[in-house]
Amino acid sequence: EIVLTQSPGTLSLSPGERATLSCRTSQRVSGIYLAWYQQKPGQAPRLLISGTFTRATGIPDRFSGSGSGTDFTLAISRLEPEDFATYYCYQYDTSPYTFGQGTKLEIK
Amino acid sequence: EVQLVESGGGMVQPGRSLTLSCAASGFSIDGYAMHWVRQVPGKGLEWVSGINWNSARIAYADSVKGRFTISRDNVKNSLYLQMNSLRIEDTALYYCAKDRRRSSSEITCADYWGPGTQVTVSS
Numbered sequence: 001e002i003v004l005t006q007s008p009g010t011l012s013l014s015p016g017e018r019a020t021l022s023c024r025t026s027q028r029v030s031g032i033y034l035a036w037y038q039q040k041p042g043q044a045p046r047l048l049i050s051g052t053f054t055r056a057t058g059i060p061d062r063f064s065g066s067g068s069g070t071d072f073t074l075a076i077s078r079l080e081p082e083d084f085a086t087y088y089c090y091q092y093d094t095s096p097y098t099f100g101q102g103t104k105l106e107i108k
Numbered sequence: 109e110v111q112l113v114e115s116g117g118g119m120v121q122p123g124r125s126l127t128l129s130c131a132a133s134g135f136s137i138d139g140y141a142m143h144w145v146r147q148v149p150g151k152g153l154e155w156v157s158g159i160n161w162n163s164a165r166i167a168y169a170d171s172v173k174g175r176f177t178i179s180r181d182n183v184k185n186s187l188y189l190q191m192n193s194l195r196i197e198d199t200a201l202y203y204c205a206k207d208r209r210r211s212s213s214e215i216t217c218a219d220y221w222g223p224g225t226q227v228t229v230s231s
Contacts (some may be wrong), residue, residue, distance in 0.1 A: 044224065099155060
């Protein structure tokens with residue numbers, strides 16, 4: 001199975017700063033099959049981005065995705081208080097589909 | 109409004125079976141792939157299984173292959189997960205989720221999720 005490794009495990013930033021989250025895959029993943037989710041405590045995950053770049057409905061444009069091959073990135077341009085959460089990357093290129101272990105974005 | 113509601117969770121002994129159900133409302137699951145994803149409280153997400161809109165394509169995580177069976181009833185607008193030979197490590201919150209793409213033979217990524225149902229495997 002394809003292993004997704006996210007870094008850093010925890011990212012401490014202040015509102016207004018830029019966040020950059022990394023997802024590295026153990027095998028090449030087609031860019032059209034990489035997604036990002038946000039999860040807050042006690043809530044189900046929320047789809048942010050699919051196909052590496054495409055924001056889901058209602059997702060603000062401060063969220064952007066990039067990458068190819070084995071290296072993918074989620075960027076949040078100007079952190080808002082509601083952005084502090086855990087983020088997961090997910091590949092649906094090759095079954096079994098897999099999630100990364102998550103990056104917790106916390107307020108500094 | 110899209111809604112997914114899981115049921116059937118509970119506490120069960122190792123080796124026993126349990127069947128989870130997911131009732132969809134606000135949309136027809138016919139035409140959409142569906143997923144089961146689980147999460148141990150305080151831990152990460154684990155994709156468990158997916159089924160495409162007409163059940164022609166089904167996939168499982170290695171950790172559940174041969175023990176779990178996913179199925180769907182498009183008429184009843186429901187998704188199921190039959191879990192056999194349960195292990196302590198299957199203890200988790202199980203989410204039902206709707207695939208983002210309509211009328212695709214593929215299983216892709218989920219855009220709507222239910223609140224989950226807790227499964228606890230313990231002797």
